[in-house]
Amino acid sequence: MGPGANGPSTAARASVVALVAPELVPDRDLLLEDRNLILQAIDAVFDGAKRLPTVASEHDDEDDVLARLDPARSVMEQDVVDAVACLQVRANVGESIRGDVGVRLERQGLRPFVVGVLSRPNATGERRDGAGERLVRGALRGRDERGQRLVGFGLAEGRQHGVDVEIGRAVGSGERIRDVGVADGEARDRGVGKADHESEVVLTREVVESLGERRARVGGDSSTSIAEADARVGRLVRPIERLIAPDDRESPLVGEPGAEFGDDVRRVALGARRDIQNVHTSRDESARLVRFDGLVSEAPDRLITLKAATELSEDSMRVVVSVGGSVLAPDLAHERVEQYADVIDQLVDEGCSVGVVVGGGGVARSYIETARNLGANEVELDDIGISVTRLNAQLLIAALGDDAAPSPAENYEEAGEAIRRGDVAVMGGVTAGQTTDAVSAALAEYTNADLLVYATSVPGVFSADPKTDDTAERYDRITPAQLVDAIADIEMSAGSSAPVDLLAAKLIERSRVRGIVLDGTEPTAVLDAVLHGEHDGTDIVPEGREERVDYWVRGE
Numbered sequence: 033m034g035p036g037a038n039g040p041s042t043a044a045r046a047s048v049v050a051l052v053a054p055e056l057v058p059d060r061d062l063l064l065e066d067r068n069l070i071l072q073a074i075d076a077v078f079d080g081a082k083r084l085p086t087v088a089s090e091h092d093d094e095d096d097v098l099a100r101l102d103p104a105r106s107v108m109e110q111d112v113v114d115a116v117a118c119l120q121v122r123a124n125v126g127e128s129i130r131g132d133v134g135v136r137l138e139r140q141g142l143r144p145f146v147v148g149v150l151s152r153p154n155a156t157g158e159r160r161d162g163a164g165e166r167l168v169r170g171a172l173r174g175r176d177e178r179g180q181r182l183v184g185f186g187l188a189e190g191r192q193h194g195v196d197v198e199i200g201r202a203v204g205s206g207e208r209i210r211d212v213g214v215a216d217g218e219a220r221d222r223g224v225g226k227a228d229h230e231s232e233v234v235l236t237r238e239v240v241e242s243l244g245e246r247r248a249r250v251g252g253d254s255s256t257s258i259a260e261a262d263a264r265v266g267r268l269v270r271p272i273e274r275l276i277a278p279d280d281r282e283s284p285l286v287g288e289p290g291a292e293f294g295d296d297v298r299r300v301a302l303g304a305r306r307d308i309q310n311v312h313t314s315r316d317e318s319a320r321l322v323r324f325d326g327l328v329s330e331a332p333d334r335l336i337t338l339k340a341a342t343e344l345s346e347d348s349m350r351v352v353v354s355v356g357g358s359v360l361a362p363d364l365a366h367e368r369v370e371q372y373a374d375v376i377d378q379l380v381d382e383g384c385s386v387g388v389v390v391g392g393g394g395v396a397r398s399y400i401e402t403a404r405n406l407g408a409n410e411v412e413l414d415d416i417g418i419s420v421t422r423l424n425a426q427l428l429i430a431a432l433g434d435d436a437a438p439s440p441a442e443n444y445e446e447a448g449e450a451i452r453r454g455d456v457a458v459m460g461g462v463t464a465g466q467t468t469d470a471v472s473a474a475l476a477e478y479t480n481a482d483l484l485v486y487a488t489s490v491p492g493v494f495s496a497d498p499k500t501d502d503t504a505e506r507y508d509r510i511t512p513a514q515l516v517d518a519i520a521d522i523e524m525s526a527g528s529s530a531p532v533d534l535l536a537a538k539l540i541e542r543s544r545v546r547g548i549v550l551d552g553t554e555p556t557a558v559l560d561a562v563l564h565g566e567h568d569g570t571d572i573v574p575e576g577r578e579e580r581v582d583y584w585v586r587g588e
């Protein structure tokens with residue numbers, strides 16, 4: 033099914049997907065096709081009068097429920113993607129959305145648990161005349177009374193006057209979550225025990241399971257499950273959840289095209305850099321909003337504009353993190369790898385696009401030494417080193433789960449694609465004659481990264497090797513040219529040690545990316561450096577880049 037085959041709203045959506053992430057278009061089509069199947073399944077549920085109780089929360093519980101949400105983790109966690117449900121509510125649902133849209137995750141044998149409230153049209157629960165389209169969404173996380181984690185993700189779109197479509201998505205552990213339901217606020221507020229409201233849709237576990245089994249083709253030879261496709265589209269829309277507060281009411285973006293949002297034009301995401309001029313951003317209490325005039329006028333529907341606009345967040349900072357093998361897996365302890373995955377998750381949650389390049393560390397050196405003693409030449413030794421870096425990359429991928437592309441990227445193009453898709457790209461070495469330091473610098477250059485962080489086993493770049501020279505002094509700040517000088521004399525053989533290798537330094541010099549070399553033994557050091565610019569290592573500051581004081585993700 034091609035974009036547009038489902039009428040204007042499908043076309044609009046497809047065009048936005050094409051705008052912000054061209055490579056997702058096939059997935060989107062897949063999703064829509066599957067969504068129709070899901071709809072049919074839902075109809076069958078209705079027809080069979082197999083309705084389940086609507087969200088059974090008492091109104092007063094709401095704040096308590098919301099207070100228990102755990103905002104720190106991402107929706108797309110490895111352990112919660114087992115069941116993905118796409119819900120498409122019947123066409124008339126918008127007519128009756130008056131109160132909140134609730135998502136219920138119900139576990140077998142336990143009282144239904146309302147994970148959260150997706151949105152609230154306005155404070156009084158009344159419809160706003162003439163307010164036009166609105167987007168409601170939420171990422172809802174909580175723990176039930178037994179401490180098990182529940183995650184719900186919902187995206188609903190509606191219009192005040194005759195909704196055209198509503199989409200909800202919920203993600204939960206298949207083990208624990210039996211049903212996923214979306215019910216309109218009126219029904220919810222009444223605490224209806226039986227589903228008797230027209231707009232209620234309940235997707236049973238059976239439906240999820242039967243559809244989840246179905247494999248669908250996505251382009252060429254590859255195939256993917258609904259869950260995979262949906263998770264990918266989920267990552268596309270994830271920035272929306274971050275950008276609009278759950279109680280977002282009358283978003284200024286749902287205003288007149290061309291409305292002013294101040295002139296604090298700041299960072300824009302890759303898509304904006306490529307395609308869109310004239311970006312205005314502003315902040316208000318509840319949301320960070322971005323507007324770009326061109327798209328507003330071209331967009332078929334302002335709702336979609338809102339989606340695209342929020343996608344291109346000012347906070348979308350691109351970071352490449354180089355994690356030395358010696359800091360990622362000094363002794364192959366899983367805890368350290370997990371800590372790094374947590375740090376990367378947090379960067380993603382903060383709105384960063386992240387590429388990670390993983391080194392080979394002591395394991396690579398051991399292999400190289402053994403192979404050298406066996407007579408292997410330097411290129412062969414490098415190839416062995418590369419294999420180990422990729423093994424280490426796989427450890428990190430295992431820890432990152434669904435946030436990461438499933439295998440280490442083999443080249444920069446692949447890594448760049450993964451990043452544009454919204455995945456964390458993880459890679460190891462690529463070619464003999466260099467180290468992963470150079471890979472990181474090249475990836476930063478290729479993806480036009482804002483920042484390149486080297487998490488290594490020394491606390492920065494020194495005037496000499498600090499492990500052998502007591503008089504070595506750490507540079508707080510260094511230009512790429514000075515970096516080249518500082519490391520020019522370090523020997524370059526397979527497995528050799530330098531804070532950053534010479535090729536990397538040259539690439540940094542060429543691309544003028546800002547860099548930091550820091551001690552990555554404590555993974556949170558990377559977080560502080562990226563989010564706040566705080567670290568005890570060495571800043572690599574290309575000439576002419578010193579002025580960027582608003583650089584950090586949290587520009588305080």
Ligand SMILES: Nc1ncnc2c1ncn2[C@@H]1O[C@H](COP(=O)(O)OP(=O)(O)O)[C@@H](O)[C@H]1O
Nearest residue numbers: 356357358488489493494496497499529530531
């Ligand atoms: N001028 C220098 N400044 C900092 N470190 C240096 C310098 N010269 C050599 N080194 C060595 O570079 C190494 C960098 O750490 P390494 O173990 O290679 O980390 P990673 O595995 O993170 O790449 C350290 O062993 C350090 O002793």
Ligand SMILES: O=c1ccn([C@@H]2O[C@H](COP(=O)(O)OP(=O)(O)O)[C@@H](O)[C@H]2O)c(=O)[nH]1
Nearest residue numbers: 357391392393414417461462463467468527
């Ligand atoms: O693109 C690459 C990356 C790595 N390597 C080899 O793999 C080893 C281990 O990688 P690296 O030094 O980056 O790991 P680290 O010591 O930084 O963890 C290097 O010494 C090289 O021999 C390579 O040849 N090409």
